[in-house]
Amino acid sequence: GENVEQHPSTLSVQEGDSAVIKCTYSDSASNYFPWYKQELGKRPQLIIDIRSNVGEKKDQRIAVTLNKTAKHFSLHITETQPEDSAVYFCAASISASKIIFGSGTRLSIRP
């Protein structure tokens, strides 16, 4: 079955700098890759997703890139702000049905 590896497990960046979180997946049939943000004590919420027919997607300060050949995908957050502090999860799925998550990255923004 699908396995998703996520790195790093913790990340601390200076406010205003960029943050990059990387994930790899094992099943080449996976074609849907969402990213979720979970604030302390709250439920995960979708921040961006990408499908396998697209190499990159942007939404304001957030972008996701996908390399199908290498089975890698990454989340890029630019101009980080204090409210970006949270745990971020990547996930992979075949046809967006059975969705498998990575182990999460705790992002801290230093003032």
Added chain:
Amino acid sequence: NAGVTQTPKFQVLKTGQSMTLQCAQDMNHEYMSWYRQDPGMGLRLIHYSVGAGITDQGEVPNGYNVSRSTTEDFPLRLLSAAPSQTSVYFCASHLLGEQYFGPGTRLTVT
């Protein structure tokens, strides 16, 4: 719309007890899933369903049962609780895309 609701919010069980975690959604989503969240281990898929009457196992199904008799409801049953099942449980629903998570149930097994 209430979205995805879960009950109870908190539960303490003794080893060997059984219980059912309730999950309901009012968005007419075909897909529903149960995850458990443990520190440092992310969200692990327990069981999922692609429609009423259809369920399948996820990554960590042992010790849990599910059923899906209606589109709206997807209960998770713990057959004989064990301390290893202490966790936060999230139910989610979606329609081939963005998952909407419930508020979670914090379960402690002593």
